Amino acid sequence: MEASKLKLTDEFMPAKINRDNLKKIYEGKAKILYEFSGEEDKKDLLLTYFKDDATAFNGQKKGTIVKKGEYNNAISSSLFKLLKNKGINSHFIEKISEREMLTYHLKMLPIEFIVRNIAAGSLAKKMGVEEGVKFLSPVVELCFKSDELGDPMINKTYLKAFDICDPANAAKAEDIALNINEILSKFFDDNNIIVVDFKLEFGLYKNEVMLADEITPDSMRLWDKQTMEKVDKDRFRRDLGKVEEAYQRIVEITSKY
Template identity: 45%
Template sequence: MARRKKVYEGKAKVLYEGPEPGTFVQYFKDDATAFNAEKRATIEGKGVLNNRLSEFFMTGLNSIGVPTHFIKRINMREQLIRAVEIIPLEVVVRNVAAGSLAKRLGIEEGTPLPRPIVEFYFKDDALGDPLVAEEHILAFGWATQQDLDDMVSLGLRVNDFLSGLFLGVGIKLVDFKIEIGRIWDGDYMRLIVADEISPDSCRLWDIETGQKLDKDVFRRDLGNLADAYTEVARRLGVMPQREAGPTKPTLIN
């Protein structure tokens, strides 16, 4: 990473200028945050796991015709990605009532939803990433109606792919978040899946036991986060457990 120009640093990743125009190098950190970074820790090996898992999911999506920003993995913590213009919305797809949906509507956590629900949240940490309606998105020009239609379609296609993948290894996909970016091929603009797909951005429950295998382990102090992520990687055959490295969390004051 030496001498590279940093473009952006978020809570879990750093973007550096890529080797070619229109590319970035995305570096996965070991930092874990919750409640808009009010709770923080360093989970050794987390960045390695998320890099490998996100590569696995993005590669799978590319192979079935769902476009993503992923180009290739560079090493254990970095991947080469396409530069995109991120739409300032988080796209959340829910299959089971959990988290903010269960709390907001008074639904018992774990209640299956009659169909997948797609929600949009405005990306602004200072505001707590508030839930927004399509009318807000259109009124403030964050996306067009065609963008929204395409984002819903992308979210549901990702949901179908991930749900089947996890079901095959005994994991229930409760919900997940993706970000979507615009790219241009000449004068033609299209939307693609960006950011990452990992246990950081999904809720994953063991089908038999209900054990949580996602960032709720950290949010709710349910155990070792790296152990949970390693179990997801092991079931998917993504990475031997020994590659995850030490897993003891170190709290940051």
């Protein structure tokens, strides 16, 4: 059954969540995942908690951004809803509190899909182009998720060679990522913001490739269309100040969803 056809929403309102059964299964740099231990009807679900912790440069720089967890939960929830309205399924079910969302528990593809429209960060350096140069068409990079290895960039031939995932599923994810790029670029453009690049993660739910994780200023580069000012985590990475204000602006823009 397709996830979109599951009618779960009414059953899982906050009051119905028994916090005594929450079992932490993973704590990452930005989020904590909980299972609903012993609850048969929620065995395919997760509760995702968004933290204020911020890291950069593969964890070398650490800090906190006040209320980032609230902002990122709000932004992700809104963008997953926006995408759903445009026909893109995701793991998102419901925002259940300021910092928590209910999602499907997916079997993750251990890959980051990075979509880039404009040169910035590592790609600008690698290709020897100025930050801000617009590409003739979007670039998609695949990185193998491994903290020890520093998430190395791979290509499609690695997928089978290193038994990373079924190449057909990665191809589907890449198609969805490019579709998402069109939707988000248009949405943010209408709100005076340029989508420079962003990172997505996908997983399998009942063998269907589905968008997962988060879509937030942690995982995107967003620039003001007029001033080219950064409205994303680069403000933290590069000590540019007004970090919270940047996240708040994205909360405001996305809050109509």
